[in-house]
Amino acid sequence: MLNTSYYTPLQKTSNKPDILLWISRVFVGLLFIFSGLIKANDPMGFGYKLQEYFHVFNxxxxxxxxxxxxIVICALEIILGILLLLGIARKSVAWGLLLLIIFFTFLTFYSAFFNVVxxxxxxxxxxxxTPWQSFIKDLILLVFIGIIFVKRNKITPIFKSSFANNVLTLFTFIFAFGAGIxxxxxLPILDFLPYKVGNNLPxxxxxxxxxxxxEFEHIYNLKNKQTGETKKVTDKEYMSQKxxxxxNWEIVGEPLTKLIRKGYQVAIPDLMITDNEGQDFTQEIVENPHYNFxxxxxxxxxxxxxxxxALDKINQxxxxxxxxxxxxxxxxTASASSDVDYLNDQLDLVLETFxxxxxxxxxxxRSNPGVMLLQNGIVIEKWSKDTFPSKEELINTYLK
Structure with missing residues (x-):
C-alpha cells in the first residue's frame, strides 16, 4: 500500500483574469486609438508639427x-491600440508600444526642458x-505600458480562431492607413481650426x-540704503505697504514682469493680406460681400x-x-513674387495675387493648393486640390 503522505494534490491553474493587465490594456489601447485617429483626421497638420521637430534635430x-x-505614425498608433485590445501579436505589440512610448517621452521631455516646440x-x-502636460501624459502611459510589457505573456486573443485574427489584423491595417490617406x-472630417466652414472670420x-x-505682475528688487538688506516685492505689495x-528703500535694476493670468486669445491673430507692394487688403478680401474664391x-x-x-483646373x-x-x-501665398510670376506665365492665372x-x-x-469660398467673411466651403467641383456643380450649389 502506497504511503500517500508524501504526495500533495496538484494545484489548479487559476483562470481569474489579471485585472491590472486588463485595465492597462483598455486604457492604453483606447488612448492610442484615439490619439492616432485624431491626428489621422489631419495628417498634414500633424506633418507641420513634425517639421518643427525636424528643424530642432536638423x-x-x-x-x-x-x-x-x-500618416505612418498615426496608423502605427491605431494598429497597436486595436491589436492590444484584441490580444493579437502580444509580443510584437508590447515591444512596439514600449519603443514608441520611450521615443515619445524623450521628445516631449526634450521639448519641455529646452522649450523648443x-x-x-x-x-x-x-x-x-503644453510640452510639460504632454511629458506627464507620456510618463503615465509609460507606467501602464510597462505593466503590459512585463505581463505580455498573459495576454490571450479574444477570438480563438487564427483565421479570424488574421482577417481582423488585415482590416486593422487597411483602416489605419486608409483613415490618414x-x-x-x-481634407479633415472634423475641422478644429479657426478657418472651418461656417466660421465668421472678421x-x-x-x-x-x-x-x-x-494680467501681469511686476516684481521689484529693493535695497535698503542704510543696512544693505535686499528683498523682492510685487507691485501690489510695494503700493499696499507704502x-x-x-x-531708505530704493529700486535696483529693472523690474521683472510676469504674466499671471492669460486674457482673451484672438482665434486669428496673425492674418494680414497684402499686395506685392505691401499694401493691406485684409479687410477688403475677407469681408467681400460677393462670393470670393x-x-x-x-x-x-x-x-x-x-x-x-490641379491648379490649372481650378484656374480654368x-x-x-x-x-x-x-x-x-x-x-x-507665402511664395516669392518671382515664383508667382513664373506660375502666372505658365498658367495664365485669372487669380489676383496676394x-x-x-x-x-x-x-x-490643408492642401497645396486648396480653395476656400468666402462670402461676407463667412467660410462657405473648402476644397482640396483633388475635390474642387466642376463649374456646373458650383453653379447649382452656390451661384444659381
Missing part, C-alpha cells in the same frame, strides 16, 4: 515627406497640450468688447506635376465662372 530634409510620415501635437488641434486627399480676428485682458514712502498655396515651388494640373473653372457671375478670385504669412495659410486649407 532633419529638415524630411520636410517634404512629413505628411506621409505623419510649444505644443507636441499629441492630440492634434483638438486638444492642445482619405483625410489627406479629402469676428475671430478681433477682441470682443469687455473681454478679459492679460514702501515707496520709505526713503481664395486659392491658397503656402509654397508654389512645392507643386508636383499633379498639383500643377473660376475663369469660366467669372465670365457669367460677379465673383472675385485671389491666389493667397501675400500672407505661411502660418495662417497652413491653417486655412
Amino acid at each position: 532633419l529638415t530634409f524630411l520636410n517634404d515627406y512629413s505628411a506621409w510620415i505623419a 510649444t505644443s507636441c501635437g499629441c492630440f492634434g488641434d483638438a486638444i492642445p497640450l 482619405y483625410t489627406y486627399k479629402y 469676428s475671430l480676428m478681433k477682441v470682443p468688447e469687455g473681454a478679459p485682458q492679460d 514702501i515707496w514712502e520709505d526713503e 481664395v486659392v491658397t498655396s503656402v509654397d508654389v515651388t512645392k507643386f508636383s506635376p499633379t498639383d500643377f494640373l 473653372t473660376i475663369k469660366s465662372l467669372s465670365e457669367e457671375y460677379n465673383i472675385r478670385a485671389v491666389l493667397l 501675400y500672407a504669412d505661411a502660418v495662417p495659410l497652413k491653417s486655412m486649407v
Whole structure:
C-alpha cells in the first residue's frame, strides 16, 4: 500500500483574469486609438508639427515627406491600440508600444526642458497640450505600458480562431492607413481650426468688447540704503505697504514682469493680406460681400506635376465662372513674387495675387493648393486640390 503522505494534490491553474493587465490594456489601447485617429483626421497638420521637430534635430530634409510620415505614425498608433485590445501579436505589440512610448517621452521631455516646440501635437488641434502636460501624459502611459510589457505573456486573443485574427489584423491595417490617406486627399472630417466652414472670420480676428485682458505682475528688487538688506516685492505689495514712502528703500535694476493670468486669445491673430507692394487688403478680401474664391498655396515651388494640373483646373473653372457671375478670385501665398510670376506665365492665372504669412495659410486649407469660398467673411466651403467641383456643380450649389 502506497504511503500517500508524501504526495500533495496538484494545484489548479487559476483562470481569474489579471485585472491590472486588463485595465492597462483598455486604457492604453483606447488612448492610442484615439490619439492616432485624431491626428489621422489631419495628417498634414500633424506633418507641420513634425517639421518643427525636424528643424530642432536638423532633419529638415524630411520636410517634404512629413505628411506621409505623419500618416505612418498615426496608423502605427491605431494598429497597436486595436491589436492590444484584441490580444493579437502580444509580443510584437508590447515591444512596439514600449519603443514608441520611450521615443515619445524623450521628445516631449526634450521639448519641455529646452522649450523648443510649444505644443507636441499629441492630440492634434483638438486638444492642445503644453510640452510639460504632454511629458506627464507620456510618463503615465509609460507606467501602464510597462505593466503590459512585463505581463505580455498573459495576454490571450479574444477570438480563438487564427483565421479570424488574421482577417481582423488585415482590416486593422487597411483602416489605419486608409483613415490618414482619405483625410489627406479629402481634407479633415472634423475641422478644429479657426478657418472651418461656417466660421465668421472678421469676428475671430478681433477682441470682443469687455473681454478679459492679460494680467501681469511686476516684481521689484529693493535695497535698503542704510543696512544693505535686499528683498523682492510685487507691485501690489510695494503700493499696499507704502514702501515707496520709505526713503531708505530704493529700486535696483529693472523690474521683472510676469504674466499671471492669460486674457482673451484672438482665434486669428496673425492674418494680414497684402499686395506685392505691401499694401493691406485684409479687410477688403475677407469681408467681400460677393462670393470670393481664395486659392491658397503656402509654397508654389512645392507643386508636383499633379498639383500643377490641379491648379490649372481650378484656374480654368473660376475663369469660366467669372465670365457669367460677379465673383472675385485671389491666389493667397507665402511664395516669392518671382515664383508667382513664373506660375502666372505658365498658367495664365485669372487669380489676383496676394501675400500672407505661411502660418495662417497652413491653417486655412490643408492642401497645396486648396480653395476656400468666402462670402461676407463667412467660410462657405473648402476644397482640396483633388475635390474642387466642376463649374456646373458650383453653379447649382452656390451661384444659381
